[in-house]
Amino acid sequence: xxxxxxxxxxxxxxxxxxxxxxxxxxxxxxxxxxxxxxxxxxxxxxxxxxxxxxxxxxxxxxxxxxxxxxxxxxxxxxxxxxxxxxxxxxxxxxxxxxxxxxxxxxxxxxxxxxxxxxxxxxxxxxxxxxxxxxxxxxxxxxxxxxxxxxxxxxxxxxxxxxxxxxxxxxxxxxxxxxxxxxxxxxxxxxxxxxxxxxxxxxxxxxxxxxxxx
Numbered sequence: 001x002x003x004x005x006x007x008x009x010x011x012x013x014x015x016x017x018x019x020x021x022x023x024x025x026x027x028x029x030x031x032x033x034x035x036x037x038x039x040x041x042x043x044x045x046x047x048x049x050x051x052x053x054x055x056x057x058x059x060x061x062x063x064x065x066x067x068x069x070x071x072x073x074x075x076x077x078x079x080x081x082x083x084x085x086x087x088x089x090x091x092x093x094x095x096x097x098x099x100x101x102x103x104x105x106x107x108x109x110x111x112x113x114x115x116x117x118x119x120x121x122x123x124x125x126x127x128x129x130x131x132x133x134x135x136x137x138x139x140x141x142x143x144x145x146x147x148x149x150x151x152x153x154x155x156x157x158x159x160x161x162x163x164x165x166x167x168x169x170x171x172x173x174x175x176x177x178x179x180x181x182x183x184x185x186x187x188x189x190x191x192x193x194x195x196x197x198x199x200x201x202x203x204x205x206x207x208x209x210x211x212x213x
Contacts, residue, residue, distance in 0.1 A: 102127075102129035102130075102131065102132075103129050103130035103131045103133045104130045104133065104193075104196040104200075105125075105128065105129045106130075106193075107128055107154075107178060107181060108146070110151065111147075111150060111151050111154060112125035112126060115154075116167045117166055117167060118170070121171050121173075123171075124178065125174060125178070128178040130196060130197070130200050132203065133199050133200050134199070134200075134203030134206065135199070135203075142191075142192055142195075146192040146193075149188035149189045153180065153186065153189070154177065157173075157177050157180065181193075
């Protein structure tokens with residue numbers, strides 16, 4: 001039999017271990033709560049940012065501003081002002097065939113060009129873009145990580161939805177995947193999208209509602 005002193009030491013050691021485990025559990029729970037709160041804050045910030053873009057677009061339209069309005073050439077005293085159509089050619093209303101004019105594609109071309117998708121599904125991915133950004137966003141290491149993350153997410157999306165082949169992805173499922181990419185918590189996707197949204201916001205703020213000039 002164990003002596004009383006040894007038994008007491010063992011009990012004390014067991015209590016210390018239990019206290020350490022309880023402490024670690026509390027730390028883990030606290031970190032999980034912090035992570036959850038951070039995700040909520042990000043979602044709130046993203047919603048506020050999108051709301052700001054919507055308000056800006058509304059004010060621009062309310063003021064009579066249109067992107068296709070003929071304007072005087074840059075570099076002149078009245079550069080950028082609406083010309084009223086005088087001395088200008090009618091605006092081109094045909095959609096641009098240049099994919100760069102659409103801005104940032106949420107689903108990279110590396111995916112929708114190489115995957116054997118249905119034509120309508122591929123069209124959903126091709127059109128899922130931010131629109132003009134006021135300048136190129138380039139191809140960087142950060143962009144490459146974004147592309148890889150979206151491709152990985154697409155593979156998970158197919159697995160989660162029981163889709164064996166890319167050609168079986170429907171246009172409706174493609175819309176759902178685009179929405180998941182837009183709201184993705186993956187930092188490789190989220191951080192790059194936030195960067196692009198900021199660039200787009202600065203672009204719209206520079207243009208400003210000028211319909212009343």
